[in-house]
Amino acid sequence: MQRRDFIRRGTLTGLLAGAVGPAARPLAALSSGPAPRRLANGDIRLSSNENPLGISEAARQAVIEAITVANRYPRDQQDALVGQLAAAYGVAPAQIVMGVGSSEVLQMAIQAFAGPRTRLVLADPTYEDAITYQRTHPYEMLKVPLDSDHAHDLGRMREAVGSDGRPAVVYICNPNNPTGGITPSSAVDDWIREARENVFFIVDEAYIEYVDDPAYHTALPWVADRPNVLVVKTFSKVYGMAGLRLGYGIAHPATAARLADFVAKNNTNQLALAAAGACFGDEALIRKSVQVNQDAKAATQGVLDELGLEYLPTQTNFIMHRISGDLGQYRNRMAEAGLLVGRPFPPMLEWNRVSFGLPEDMDRFAETLREFRQKGWV
Amino acid sequence: MQRRDFIRRGTLTGLLAGAVGPAARPLAALSSGPAPRRLANGDIRLSSNENPLGISEAARQAVIEAITVANRYPRDQQDALVGQLAAAYGVAPAQIVMGVGSSEVLQMAIQAFAGPRTRLVLADPTYEDAITYQRTHPYEMLKVPLDSDHAHDLGRMREAVGSDGRPAVVYICNPNNPTGGITPSSAVDDWIREARENVFFIVDEAYIEYVDDPAYHTALPWVADRPNVLVVKTFSKVYGMAGLRLGYGIAHPATAARLADFVAKNNTNQLALAAAGACFGDEALIRKSVQVNQDAKAATQGVLDELGLEYLPTQTNFIMHRISGDLGQYRNRMAEAGLLVGRPFPPMLEWNRVSFGLPEDMDRFAETLREFRQKGWV
Numbered sequence: 156m157q158r159r160d161f162i163r164r165g166t167l168t169g170l171l172a173g174a175v176g177p178a179a180r181p182l183a184a185l186s187s188g189p190a191p192r193r194l195a196n197g198d199i200r201l202s203s204n205e206n207p208l209g210i211s212e213a214a215r216q217a218v219i220e221a222i223t224v225a226n227r228y229p230r231d232q233q234d235a236l237v238g239q240l241a242a243a244y245g246v247a248p249a250q251i252v253m254g255v256g257s258s259e260v261l262q263m264a265i266q267a268f269a270g271p272r273t274r275l276v277l278a279d280p281t282y283e284d285a286i287t288y289q290r291t292h293p294y295e296m297l298k299v300p301l302d303s304d305h306a307h308d309l310g311r312m313r314e315a316v317g318s319d320g321r322p323a324v325v326y327i328c329n330p331n332n333p334t335g336g337i338t339p340s341s342a343v344d345d346w347i348r349e350a351r352e353n354v355f356f357i358v359d360e361a362y363i364e365y366v367d368d369p370a371y372h373t374a375l376p377w378v379a380d381r382p383n384v385l386v387v388k389t390f391s392k393v394y395g396m397a398g399l400r401l402g403y404g405i406a407h408p409a410t411a412a413r414l415a416d417f418v419a420k421n422n423t424n425q426l427a428l429a430a431a432g433a434c435f436g437d438e439a440l441i442r443k444s445v446q447v448n449q450d451a452k453a454a455t456q457g458v459l460d461e462l463g464l465e466y467l468p469t470q471t472n473f474i475m476h477r478i479s480g481d482l483g484q485y486r487n488r489m490a491e492a493g494l495l496v497g498r499p500f501p502p503m504l505e506w507n508r509v510s511f512g513l514p515e516d517m518d519r520f521a522e523t524l525r526e527f528r529q530k531g532w533v
Numbered sequence: 534m535q536r537r538d539f540i541r542r543g544t545l546t547g548l549l550a551g552a553v554g555p556a557a558r559p560l561a562a563l564s565s566g567p568a569p570r571r572l573a574n575g576d577i578r579l580s581s582n583e584n585p586l587g588i589s590e591a592a593r594q595a596v597i598e599a600i601t602v603a604n605r606y607p608r609d610q611q612d613a614l615v616g617q618l619a620a621a622y623g624v625a626p627a628q629i630v631m632g633v634g635s636s637e638v639l640q641m642a643i644q645a646f647a648g649p650r651t652r653l654v655l656a657d658p659t660y661e662d663a664i665t666y667q668r669t670h671p672y673e674m675l676k677v678p679l680d681s682d683h684a685h686d687l688g689r690m691r692e693a694v695g696s697d698g699r700p701a702v703v704y705i706c707n708p709n710n711p712t713g714g715i716t717p718s719s720a721v722d723d724w725i726r727e728a729r730e731n732v733f734f735i736v737d738e739a740y741i742e743y744v745d746d747p748a749y750h751t752a753l754p755w756v757a758d759r760p761n762v763l764v765v766k767t768f769s770k771v772y773g774m775a776g777l778r779l780g781y782g783i784a785h786p787a788t789a790a791r792l793a794d795f796v797a798k799n800n801t802n803q804l805a806l807a808a809a810g811a812c813f814g815d816e817a818l819i820r821k822s823v824q825v826n827q828d829a830k831a832a833t834q835g836v837l838d839e840l841g842l843e844y845l846p847t848q849t850n851f852i853m854h855r856i857s858g859d860l861g862q863y864r865n866r867m868a869e870a871g872l873l874v875g876r877p878f879p880p881m882l883e884w885n886r887v888s889f890g891l892p893e894d895m896d897r898f899a900e901t902l903r904e905f906r907q908k909g910w911v
Contacts, residue, residue, distance in 0.1 A: 200605065209604045222596055226587045226773040227578065255633050259797040284798060291794050395604040398803030416669050419637040420662060424802045425776030
C-alpha cells in the first residue's frame with residue numbers, strides 16, 4: 156500500500172496493511188526526541204487527550220532549523236505545507252483551509268454557516284467547541300443524546316434537522332469525544348447522500364489514526380462534489396503537536412473559500428508548519444503513537460476490569476469510565492494524587508474521561524484507582 | 534526609569550531615558566542568534582515590515598527548551614505570559630486577550646462590535662485587516678483620507694462617526710501603516726474623552742517601540758475606565774516574532790471578556806509563548822532593533838534624498854516613498870533584482886512602501902534604485 160493510500164484511508168487498519176512497505180522501520184529504531192517532561196510540578200496530565208510521546212525527532216529538528224525564519228510571516232511555508240497535504244490526500248490546495256488547531260476550523264465553519272433560525276444539530280455529549288462557537292450566533296441548537304451504543308443517534312439527529320427546509324449545520328465527531336467510540340461510517344454516508352444541500356456536515360476526524368474498527372472510514376471522498384461537507388483534521392493527536400496549534404479542514408473549493416473568509420490572517424506558526432511538514436504521514440511515528448496508546452489502553456482497561464468499573468469501548472487515545480460518587484470530588488482526589496483527569500461532560504456526570512499517557516503513567520493511574528477502591532471512593 | 538515605566542510608555546524616548554539603568558547593556562554584548570537567512574532563493578524581503586534581526590538569542594533558547602511541551606495544550610503557559618504582561622503594564626490579567634498575532638485581536642474586535650448599520654470609520658490608506666474582517670459583517674464602512682500631514686484626519690473621522698447616535702467602530706493605526714507617521718496622541722485623547730460610549734476605539738500600536746516623536750504616547754491609560762477602548766500590541770515587529778504569531782489586546786475587563794467570546798480556543802502556540810516570555814521588555818533587544826532600524830532608515834532616506842524621490846516622515850520600520858510610473862511594474866523590476874517590496878496601498882498607487890531590512894540590505898536597495906534611475910525608471 157502506498158503512503159498516499161494510507162493517508163487517504165487514514166486508519167490503523169490501513170496503516171498496518173502498509174507496514175510491510177518500504178517506509179516501514181522497526182519500532183526500536185525510532186526516537187521521538189528527549190523524553191517529554193511532566194508538568195512543572197511533577198503532575199501527570201491525563202485530561203486533554205495529548206500524545207505523551209511529544210513531537211518526533213524529525214519534527215524537533217525541523218522546529219530548530221525554522222527558528223531562523225521566526226521573524227518572517229508564514230505565507231510561503233504555509234503554501235508549501237498545504238501543497239504537501241493536498242498531494243497526500245489527492246485534493247487541490249484550494250480545498251484545504253489551515254487552522255490554529257482544528258478548533259479554529261470549527262470556528263470558521265460555525266461562523267460561516269450561521270444564520271437566523273439555522274439549526275445546529277450535534278450529539279450529547281460531544282466535543283464542546285461547536286457549542287462554544289455558536290454562542291455568538293443565532294443558531295437554534297439541538298442536542299441529541301447518544302444512542303444505546305454510545306454512537307451518534309443519526310436517526311434522531313435527522314429528525315432534529317427536520318424536513319421543513321430550514322438550513323442546518325450537523326456536527327459529527329467521529330470517533331466521538333468524550334465517549335471514544337465510532338459511529339458507523341456507512342450510516343453517516345447514507346445521511347450525507349440523502350441530505351438536502353442546505354444541511355452542512357462537519358465531520359471531525361481528530362482521532363482517525365487511532366481507529367481500527369472496520370466499520371469506520373473517513374468522510375473525505377464526499378468533499379469532491381458535495382459543498383456541504385467539511386472534514387476536519389488535526390496535528391494535535393497522533394502527531395503530538397497539541398501545543399503547536401495546527402489543524403486543517405478539507406472541503407469543496409467553494410466551501411474552503413467561504414471558510415477562509417473567517418480565518419485569522421496569517422494564522423499559522425512557522426515552527427508548527429516546519430514540524431508538520433517533517434512528520435506528516437510518517438508511518439513509523441504513527442505506528443509508535445498508536446502502539447504506545449494501545450499499551451496504555453490495555454493497562455487502563457485492565458484495572459477497570461479488575462475493579463469492575465464500567466467503561467465504553469474506545470477507538471481513541473482516551474476512555475470514558477464510570478466512577479462512584481461525585482465527579483468533582485473524584486477529580487480533586489486524583490489531582491491530589493498528582494493525576495489530572497478529564498473535565499465534566501454533562502450529562503455523563505457519573506463518568507470520567509481519562510486520556511492515555513505513557514504505559515507507566517497508566518500504571519500509576521491504576522495504583523491510584525486501587526487505593527481509591529480501598530478507601531471506598533470508587 | 535524602571536522597566537515597567539518603559540513598557541507602559543513604550544516609546545523610544547522612554548527607552549533611551551532608561552538606558553542608564555541597571556538593565557542597560559552595551560550593544561556589542563548582544564547576540565540575536567544565528568544570522569537570519571534570506572529567502573530560500575536569496576531574495577531579500579522588504580515587503581512585510583519584518584524585523585531583519587530575527588528573534589533574540591534568549592527567545593531562541595526558550596523555544597528550544599519548550600519543544601518538550603509541544604505536545605501539551607498551552608493554557609498554563611498562556612496564563613503565565615498574560616501574568617507577565619499584566620504586571621508590566623500595570624493592568625489585571627483579565628484585561629488582556631491574546632491573539633494569533635495582533636491580527637486575530639483585530640478580528641475579534643471587528644466581530645464583537647459588528648451590528649446592522651454600525652459604522653466602521655478608518656483612515657485611507659491604513660492597515661487592511663479591519664477592512665478584511667468587516668467584509669463578513671453588516672458594517673457601513675467609511676474611509677477617510679489622511680490629512681495633509683498624512684496623519685489621521687480626526688476631524689473628518691469624527692464627522693463620519695456622526696452625531697445621530699448610531700454605534701461605530703473607529704480604527705486608529707498609530708503610527709499608521711503604510712504611511713509610517715504618527716497622529717498626535719493628544720488629538721486622539723481629545724476624541725476618546727469626548728466620544729459617546731457606543732463609539733468603540735481600536736488603537737493599533739504595532740510599531741510603538743520605534744516611535745521617538747514626543748507628540749506620541751500610548752492610548753493605554755484609557756482602558757482603565759473606558760470600556761470602549763482597545764489597545765492592540767504585537768510581538769511581530771520590534772521583537773522579531775512575525776512568524777510565531779503572537780499579539781494581544783488590552784482593554785477594560787468587560788471588553789476583554791467580550792472579545793474573548795470570539796477567540797479561537799487555545800489559540801497561542803507553546804513555542805511562541807516561550808519566546809515571548811523570554812524577550813518581552815528586554816531593553817537591550819529593543820534598543821538593538823531600534824538602532825539597526827534607524828541605521829537602515831538613514832541609509833534609505835539618503836538614497837531617496839540623493840535621487841530626489843519624495844518620502845513621508847516615518848516613525849516605524851518602513852517608509853513610503855514616491856515612484857515614477859506604474860507600481861506593479863516597479864515591484865516586478867525590484868523583484869527581478871531580488872528585492873521584494875511592498876504591496877499596493879490604494880489610493881497611494883504612485884508610492885511604494887519599503888520595509889527596513891539590515892543596513893546592507895538597504896545598501897542593495899539603494900544601488901538598485903540608482904540603477905533604476907540610470908534606466909529612467911524612477
